[in-house]
Amino acid sequence: MTHYWLIKSEPTDYSIDDLQQDETAIWDGVRNYQARNFLRQMQPTDLAFFYHSNVKPPAIVGLARVLESNVNDPTQFDPNSKYYDPKATPDNPRWQTVNFAFVEKFETPISLTQLKERFNPEDLQVVKRGNRLSVMPVNTNIAQQILEMAKQP
């Protein structure tokens, strides 16, 4: 069964265009336990809405698919990375993530405003004020509605 997720990224760091160009991307640098635990639950073929944060307007801009799950985040072992974790070793890694493949960039992004008009915070966490989680689940019913919205701008 395909599960749906939402992943946030500041487009100045990594955008949907970057993913389109790269075709795949290891989702590295997540250092929040709740977000990591969701990453650990992801399975190949799961779909993730790609959300641009910290821009005007914040919006869902496309779709990615999980290509490979349970990938050790390579930056945890890299002393030169800002995500380096000295407590993590290859024998005892702490941070797992996934490898995403580009699926599509929506013709028209679905803005946070539109999402708020349509969904309650209980049904879609990203519309909840003050939400800082960078990886979150989206239930299938809501996900279908978002996909419909993407088709009919």
Added chain:
DNA sequence: GCCAACGTTGGC
């Protein structure tokens, strides 16, 4: 630029 939300750190 402001500030709400909330995770993390560190003193005790």
Added chain:
DNA sequence: GCCAACGTTGGC
């Protein structure tokens, strides 16, 4: 183990 201080995220 508590909690105040601090730092970060991210919408507005």
